[in-house]
Amino acid sequence: MWPYFILPLIVLWPALTERSQFYGKWKRPMEWYWLFVAAVMAMFIGWRHEVGGDWISYLVYVDDLVGESVSAIRVNNDPAYAVLNWIGANVFGDVYFTNIVSGIIFTGGLFYFCKKLSRPWLGLFVAIPYLVNVVAMGYTRQGVAIGLAMVAIAKLLFENNAGKFLIWIALAAAFHKSAVVLILVALLAGSKGKWLKFFMVAVSAPFLFVLLLQESMDSLVRGYIEAEYSSAGADIRVFMNALPACLFLVFKNRFELKDEHKVFWTWISLLALAFVLLLKISPSSTAVDRLALYWIPLQILVWSSIPDVLGRKGGKNYKWSGLVISSQIFVLMVWLFFSNNSDAWIPYKFYPWEWIWS
DSSP, X not given: OGGGGHHHHHHHHHHHHOOOTTSTTOOOOOHHHHHHHHHHHHHHHHTBSSOSTTHHHHHHHHHTTTTOOGGGOOGGGOHHHHHHHXXXXXXXXXXXXXXXXXXXXXXXXXXXXHTTSSSHHHHHHHHIIIIIIIIIHHSHHHHXXXXXXXXXXXXXXXXXXXXXXXXXXXHHHHHOGGGGGGGGGGGGSOOSOHHHHHHXXXXXXXXXXXXXXXXXXXXXXXXXXXXXXXXXXXXXXXXXXXXXXXXXXXXXXGSXXXXXXXXXXXXXXXXHHHHHHHHHHOSOHHHHHHHHGGGHHHHHHHHHHHHHHHSOTTSOOHHHHHHHHHHHHHHHHHHHHHOTTGGGTOSOOBHHHHHHHO
């Protein structure tokens, strides 16, 4: 299981020593090292072999498309992901082509979002234990959707561009239909052009619904609600969103965010808390669990901001950064040693290495 400590190790020092970029003494991240970490992460995710709880299912997706024409790619099969599988099945790369492309897309989205934060490296460190290891490597389609959704959120907040937000959400939904739930997030931004955003969302939402959800709504209802599937550990994962949500609501005036951004994250925090109640009343914890994954960016924002929220403004605040880092290492170790499904990730196998020695 030691490979799961590689990414935390190479991100540890910059995450511990960086100063908030929202103050004058901040130093721009080393671009060459930033790219190096991105490459390592993309390969770690994309070239895994027999790793993840749904590994067999993803093999089946590829096998089902072997020898099929492009017409076999249908809307209700998550079209963008189906295209990758078709190329892997019929051109080259098998499931590894799908996984490496998915890993690159997810990593690009995560890094784009983290670069907008007060402490990019600390935000990246926070993402590794669960979002990278579990979601990106276990739920490939939804991992890509979340990566694209983080780009969408950044476009909405930092560029105030609802049009680009909708485009990126549409791309995310092409990998996993559940991403359409984030269309309504555009109404929570609280920035200029509110009525324009409302109009764009009102017009676009029905088209996206028809395009991406209508054909598979019956199967989604059967799979998530009627079968009453349950996700082991769903309550813990929902709590992982609820805790930073509470911290944001209590200390939001100390966050170095624009007023409209505070409005946005306030609503996101309230919705994160609503998932706790929804988990209790929903007949399917899996449905709630999968939707709550789109709230993980809240974790990244809050935990990466804690050193400046609770520490000295503009300081390095090593102690607070160290506390956040320690907490995330704790999360990683709890998952590795005590999770019900972590055995599907252990041992980690790297495909090029396995191919050389096979």
